[in-house]
Amino acid sequence: MPRPDASCSPTLGSHIARRLVEIGVSDLFAVPGDFNLVLLDQLIYHPGLSLVGCCNELNAGYAADGYARSRGVGACAVTFTVGGLSVLNAIAGAYSENLPVICIVGGPNSNDYGTNRILHHTIGIPDFSQELRCFQAVTCAQAVIQHLEDAHELIDGAISTALRESKPVYISVCCNLAGLEHPTFSKEPVPYALSPRMSNYQSLEAAVTAAAEFLNAAVKPVLVAGNKLKACRAVDEFVELADACSYPVAVMPSAKGYFPESHPRFIGTYWGAVSTPYCCEIVESADAYLFAGPVFNDYSSVGYSLLIKKEKVIMVQSERVTIGGRLSFGCIVMRDFLKALAKKLRKNDTSYQNFQRMYVPEGHVVTHGSTDALRVNVLFKHIQEMLSKDSAVIAETGDSWFNCQKLKLPDGCGFEFQMQYGSIGWSVGATLGYAQAAKDKRVISCIGDGSFQVTAQDVSTMIRYGQKNIIFLINNGGYTIEVEIHDGPYNIIKNWNYTGVVDAFHNNEGKCWTAKVRNEKDLIEAIAKAQGEKKDSLCFLECIVHKDDTSKELLEWGSRVSSANS
Numbered sequence: 001m002p003r004p005d006a007s008c009s010p011t012l013g014s015h016i017a018r019r020l021v022e023i024g025v026s027d028l029f030a031v032p033g034d035f036n037l038v039l040l041d042q043l044i045y046h047p048g049l050s051l052v053g054c055c056n057e058l059n060a061g062y063a064a065d066g067y068a069r070s071r072g073v074g075a076c077a078v079t080f081t082v083g084g085l086s087v088l089n090a091i092a093g094a095y096s097e098n099l100p101v102i103c104i105v106g107g108p109n110s111n112d113y114g115t116n117r118i119l120h121h122t123i124g125i126p127d128f129s130q131e132l133r134c135f136q137a138v139t140c141a142q143a144v145i146q147h148l149e150d151a152h153e154l155i156d157g158a159i160s161t162a163l164r165e166s167k168p169v170y171i172s173v174c175c176n177l178a179g180l181e182h183p184t185f186s187k188e189p190v191p192y193a194l195s196p197r198m199s200n201y202q203s204l205e206a207a208v209t210a211a212a213e214f215l216n217a218a219v220k221p222v223l224v225a226g227n228k229l230k231a232c233r234a235v236d237e238f239v240e241l242a243d244a245c246s247y248p249v250a251v252m253p254s255a256k257g258y259f260p261e262s263h264p265r266f267i268g269t270y271w272g273a274v275s276t277p278y279c280c281e282i283v284e285s286a287d288a289y290l291f292a293g294p295v296f297n298d299y300s301s302v303g304y305s306l307l308i309k310k311e312k313v314i315m316v317q318s319e320r321v322t323i324g325g326r327l328s329f330g331c332i333v334m335r336d337f338l339k340a341l342a343k344k345l346r347k348n349d350t351s352y353q354n355f356q357r358m359y360v361p362e363g364h365v366v367t368h369g370s371t372d373a374l375r376v377n378v379l380f381k382h383i384q385e386m387l388s389k390d391s392a393v394i395a396e397t398g399d400s401w402f403n404c405q406k407l408k409l410p411d412g413c414g415f416e417f418q419m420q421y422g423s424i425g426w427s428v429g430a431t432l433g434y435a436q437a438a439k440d441k442r443v444i445s446c447i448g449d450g451s452f453q454v455t456a457q458d459v460s461t462m463i464r465y466g467q468k469n470i471i472f473l474i475n476n477g478g479y480t481i482e483v484e485i486h487d488g489p490y491n492i493i494k495n496w497n498y499t500g501v502v503d504a505f506h507n508n509e510g511k512c513w514t515a516k517v518r519n520e521k522d523l524i525e526a527i528a529k530a531q532g533e534k535k536d537s538l539c540f541l542e543c544i545v546h547k548d549d550t551s552k553e554l555l556e557w558g559s560r561v562s563s564a565n566s
């Protein structure tokens with residue numbers, strides 16, 4: 001395959017590559033197709049950009065999502081319509097999770113636009129806009145590059161919108177243009193900068209004064225972190241605020257990992273009836289609470305059963321602050337607000353002292369003999385012991401949500417799950433992408449058997465690229481989370497020989513080790529091996545548990561979500 005010549009002037013494709021590298025992308029998750037081949041040549045010619053070839057586009061999209069969670073931005077490249085519609089679900093997930101993912105599609109020849117030709121890979125009608133129309137619903141900006149003259153502007157516009165909005169964008173590049181030069185893709189580095197978001201000063205001052213008055217008058221105030229904190233780049237400012245006011249601090253489930261769990265005032269996850277013990281009581285009995293970047297959906301609100309009163313709440317959203325359900329201030333950047341508020345709050349220890357006075361028992365997992373059938377809580381007790389600043393946990397939709405939520409994260413340990421979108425199979429691609437971005441961490445993924453069956457293939461990509469993730473495949477024989485919401489015969493799945501599947505992917509190329517774990521003894525041995533002799537291999541541990549072995553939180557949550565659905 002001829003590569004572009006180094007002496008060549010930059011092309012449309014190499015301009016995109018340069019921009020990706022400038023914003024922090026060094027791995028591109030891709031599946032080739034005839035509409036994107038020349039584009040891929042141009043992209044991977046850049047020495048700073050490596051191609052990670054995926055088994056399918058859905059996983060390439062999930063990988064870009066996982067990558068963006070660690071690096072702040074991710075990218076994938078697919079081919080027209082067959083690739084585009086396959087990656088769509090992952091891009092919708094990235095939208096729901098506020099992740100800037102640059103989705104690049106190799107599109108039709110620019111000379112075919114405006115004709116009534118019928119192209120392959122379409123549904124057989126002379127309309128090339130079908131893919132674009134689908135992406136309009138799940139991206140914050142779309143650029144269809146049909147001319148070289150405006151390509152520079154459209155590409156830069158789309159990429160900067162993705163970063164500003166923290167949402168995915170769609171860039172379609174006509175296949176005949178990808179390798180062409182244009183003076184705007186100049187060789188000289190043209191600085192690429194984003195204009196920062198700014199608060200309206202008067203609005204900010206008024207909001208901070210009103211919020212400080214509200215909180216300083218409270219006896220038992222608390223702070224709660226929501227999942228938009230990260231997309232709003234306000235995680236550090238939230239911690240600063242917590243240090244300044246000394247209130248107890250909780251996180252909503254999707255914000256786990258955004259606040260140091262070793263912090264003396266951390267009280268756990270606020271998730272209504274399935275919160276960390278005593279956390280719900282502390283939050284809901286407070287006389288004032290500040291939520292920073294929350295999303296209250298049916299899942300995070302446990303079927304809309306939270307007891308939050310709007311008169312008591314300060315709601316801080318990305319550009320708006322609402323106090324007590326009556327005062328609402330716009331044009332305020334969350335980060336600016338939290339930073340300014342930290343300077344105005346008086347320290348208030350009462351609320352935290354109340355919490356400390358309560359007896360908060362540490363749960364102790366009962367072990368039942370090391371050769372008895374493995375129990376889920378025994379499994380997670382051992383996963384807990386594996387965690388350090390050098391690990392990151394990826395939790396798939398299912399009972400893993402609840403079991404992983406209860407893990408105590410050491411400082412620096414990553415934690416990711418896809419709670420807003422909850423598309424099963426996400427974690428396989430996300431693990432691939434996260435591990436590619438965070439080479440300093442060993443990724444520990446907890447994946448149910450049902451979810452794994454959706455996207456399993458890309459474990460082979462992890463092996464191909466030398467990743468050393470540890471995957472706990474939890475084989476409980478079915479869709480247990482669905483069982484707890486509403487049961488039926490459809491929740492039972494075909495049992496696979498999961499280690500056999502991964503051994504087949506391995507095929508003696510690369511480093512991979514698999515084991516079946518049936519009891520605590522097997523588990524202890526397998527973890528020791530994964531962390532010792534096999535520390536440089538991808539380790540896949542199929543943990544076989546009883547089909548009804550679930551967390552108590554799933555039982556509670558399932559019945560509440562189920563009644564909200566009926």
Ligand code: TPP
Pocket residue numbers: 396397398399400422423424447448449450451452476478479480481482
């Ligand atoms: N299809 C997609 C793409 N996403 C979904 N969330 C669902 C269907 C519905 N769904 C949610 S969880 C789930 C299903 C089918 C089952 C997950 O089962 P498993 O991965 O085995 O985890 P477990 O509940 O057993 O812990």
